[in-house]
Amino acid sequence: MSDELLASFRDELLALVASLEADLLELDERSTPEQISNVFRGAHNLKSAAAMLGLDAAADATHAMESVLEELRSGRRAVDRSVVTSLLGQLDGLRALVDSSSAQAPLVKERLYRVGLRCSADALTSGIDPVALLYALSDLGAVVSSRTDDSRLPPLEELDPHTLYLTFELVLRTASSPDEIRAVFLFAEDRIRLDIAELTHAEERPMASMPVESGERIAPETLAVSVRRIDTLMNLAAELSIATSHLEQLRSSGIGPADRRMAMACQEVRSLGSKLQEAAISIRLVPLAATFAVLRRFVRDQALRLGKEVSVELQGAFTELDKSVAERLLDPLMHLVRNALDHGLETPDERQRAGKAPRGLLRLAARQQHGQLVLAVEDDGRGLDAGRIREVAMRRGLVPQGSSPAEAELLELIFTPGFSTADQAGNLSGRGVGLDVVRQNVSALGGEVWVESEPYKGCRFLLRVPLTLVMLEGLIVQCGGEPLVIPLDVVKQLVRPAPGQIAGLPDGREVLRLPSHVVPLLRPTDFFGFGSADPPRGAVAVVVDTAIGPVALCVDEVISQESVLLKGLHRSLRFLDATLGAALLGDGRLALVLDVAQLAARARQERLGQASLVARLPLHASREPLRTSDL
């Protein structure tokens, strides 16, 4: 078996572990006979898969789980929290076992063999049944495909029922050697002709759909494909788009019917290229369900440790997003959930004293909105204590004496590095390390995070991140002679400032006056050190939406709008702040892709220092926050 194939089997095994874990967590909340059967089935599938991979220890461990589950199924033992905890513990061990096996050399080396079987015409009357012999091969491995050749078979009227006319061929995936395969046919060797040939992967063509374990199995609907291969496909699609642009440029000089036809052909190629890119992106999308499953388990374990009772409500688990975004979201989400458990949700006694149900609620919700993913981590706990936040902020000099920041501004402070209102650091959180990292991680994804809270009713963290980091719709602008890409989904407005519309403040900041409000103005040229004041600075102001409100970016001119393929920056350029990566434009030029949220945050930090955080908040927060009722 190739390493790639082996890795694919291991992934499948881990997926079975995750599925069983989800079923067990469901059982914990809803112990119906159907759910017990689901879990039992899951354990059985896992055992078979582990055995097939040669992970005997894993297969044995699952077998032990099956014994417990059999007791639950037969009613000899009741489902309770301790049984589920014990089963989850065993599953953890199993996962570790599979994980550790990934680091090792393949445990079994399987190969593919084509086995051809031709028997003598009198084989049937000699007690030889080729079907039974072939069936015995399934003890050695998996029959991938098979074929019966009946070309020599006469119609029924001419059939001699005792003469064998059929020949057979199958492809076997096995760790056994050709000699071991041959041994299956040992007692019939004088009446058979056996051809065994090892297949290379190129020869691994299906002969016929071959369900191995039961006649009911059908061909799988999914196929594990390496991300590298998908990326290659995407890169080729992007190259196609660029080649089309070149072609369009070449033909743009000509005039006449032939050129019109050429233009139409170019347009069609471009359209096909776009569709190809979209199709490739969709391959990378995965449902959030796996991420939610990890969080659900985390909640259960930590709630037990803290002596809290918590129900988890999941919404939008099948919302899809890019696999890499899903992976990078897990840490920030885990942190938010940990905070909710440690600080937000009360113990059953505390909740009852506050007139609440003893069991707290943690809600994880996701949905797509305007081409982005919006996530909420919400609890019905005690909420954030704005008074306590103000107290700590004043003590640390984050809020100037005598100022009275609004509650929303105070809540923003919890994302300040090192900020904690907890009197004691808990095992889970409260060390003042974390929410700033959450914001940093979300920002690195080109997203944003903010918080809403209501005293005694609960707290809600909201995250907005792009669905994919691979492709984005961008506004291409010229800035200090260099092209820059601004993600289109954050662009709210384009303004060509009239004289006096841009004003300087005494502290060095600039603002753009809009008819209804004033927004901070930033110059990417200064930030990145592009060019000078030539061409005229601030010919166009691009108003973008950020976590801290609208911000205007001054650029020389707007060039175009196009879908760009986002590429990570080379290691040597990772120091560049406020960038999501680079993109190859349709005209062949390379452009940095702006991380607008980070640009706004960094620009403020640089100019204003750390002394007065409240003063650094938007001059006017006319932000249109996502309505949480949408979630």
Added chain:
Amino acid sequence: MSTESVPKDFGMPSAGARGIVASHKLAAQLSVRTAESCAKDLLHLLASNDGVTRCDLDASDVRVIDAAGLQVLLAFERSLKARGASLELRGCSPVLSQILAHVGLLGRLGTGPAGVQP
């Protein structure tokens, strides 16, 4: 074919929108020991159902099948084809399904539900 499980009506043909359909129930064992009688039964079915367009074999009782049994089914299919008719195995038992799948014949011989007439 074992007599105890073979109905002797040999499936009266039924005419419908899809042509004339003959039906027949297979015995529990389709092996080298029963292949001859099974073949005779099926030949009789052919002879007594002239103009049939499809033959449904109820395979829900089949518990044993070997290469000889397979040959009878495939040869019967061939004869039906020569008459412009088709064969459908209906309600295959798990054993039969598994064997057919193992030799790559599951899709070819068909596996409709038992006792369901079109």
